[in-house]
Amino acid sequence: MTSPNRLLLSAPRRAAQALAAVGAAALLLTGCGSDSDKGKDEAKTEAGGGGTRTIKDATGTAVKVPANPKRIVTLTQEDLDAVLALGLKPVGITNGQGLNKPPAYLEDKVKGINVVGNLLQPVMDKVIAAKPDLILAGDMQDQQVLKQLREITPATLVTMAPTDDWKLSFRGIANAVNSMDKANKVISDYEAKAKKTGEELGDNKGAEVSIVRWNPDGPSWMEKKQFASGVALDMGLKRPKAQDKDGNAHTPALSLEKINEIDGDWLFLSTLTADGEKALKDVQEKPAYKELNAVKKNHAVTVNGSVWSTRGGPLASLAVIDDIAKALKK
Structure with missing residues (x-):
């Protein structure tokens, strides 16, 4: 060995x-x-x-x-x-x-x-x-x-x-x-919670949510089959037209000129590194970021990248549901 x-x-x-x-x-x-x-x-x-x-x-x-x-x-x-x-x-x-x-x-x-x-x-x-x-x-x-x-x-x-x-x-x-029987119950319980929570979002029921990871080089939005996006869709939410693409990956980092691609009714932002956090804080002071509709409506929410930007799991999915509900029920 x-x-x-x-x-x-x-x-x-x-x-x-x-x-x-x-x-x-x-x-x-x-x-x-x-x-x-x-x-x-x-x-x-x-x-x-x-x-x-x-x-x-x-x-x-x-x-x-x-x-x-x-x-x-x-x-x-x-x-x-x-x-x-x-x-x-x-x-x-x-x-x-x-x-x-x-x-x-x-x-x-x-x-x-x-x-x-x-x-x-x-x-x-x-x-x-x-x-x-x-x-x-x-x-x-x-x-x-x-x-x-x-x-x-x-x-x-x-x-x-x-x-x-x-x-x-x-x-x-x-x-x-x-433990297949237990797994099937866990998934059934998750799906029931996602549906119920989505129906309780009031005026934000069916809203468009942009899901973005901020990297040192700029923002990347997540494709529809990526983990956190899948949770949002299970809640009956939608993705912005620019992000309505199949796949389970992140896009290449966008330039400031293309930052409008991350806009939506709501904007969920995550980072995974200290450099990513710094890059996000820097851009939040720039006019292009401040002009996003989600930002102007105070609908930009920072979430935990170690949950939202992963491949996911049953417990992480519940955390994403809770994050979305906390923001959209306000």
Whole structure:
């Protein structure tokens, strides 16, 4: 095994294009087996709830996982969000996106849990110390890192593909931990809350919401299938015409001359870095920003980028609903 003391460098946050065709839907294709008979349809079950199940991860790789995993390590906040929403407590987690600590919206739920590295940057000796029987590796694409993780436990899953929305990834993770019924209820409860909250927005029901991440080079609006946008749409809200585009990514940073593309009835702004925060504060003093309709109406709202600008999860989706409701119900 490669030295466990090595601190691994950051892996790319987006998967290779070939992975997109497979997706986390593969996690839902469950087979079961044992070392001696991989073709059996039922998992080998031992006294005390042991045994294994074989599933496919988001790359289509067949992975044998514990029937009821007890020591889960999560390498992204999306994996962490999903596990917590299922009522499970991992033994190791990573810091949030753009953060040197766990995401604030999950802080109360992760007290006492060991941090084993930064997002998709596990410190191997810390992962080993956690003694995992299941590692959820998000959209990890570094094959060297995956090889080392699978030397710690073969039950290491890539849980997200580039085009997966949070519901698909969540169901895949739930399948990996044998909790599909719970996942379906969590999603049903979320959808009911999104619909109900959207109907309670009064004059702002069905409003157009612009969703923007401010980068050091300027603003990028989020496409319709990006996480926070999907939550807004589930609430019955709309996107401005300029942002009514399919996709789950952010646009390239816009110049000040194109800042009108971020306008809408309401403007939700997030950042992920200190440089992004500074760039946003600087532009807020410029006439082009002050002329936006949302700004003139005092409808520009700053939100937490470590929630809004991520791939999302069930708990993050509830936080986005609450943020929108707090602003639009005023």
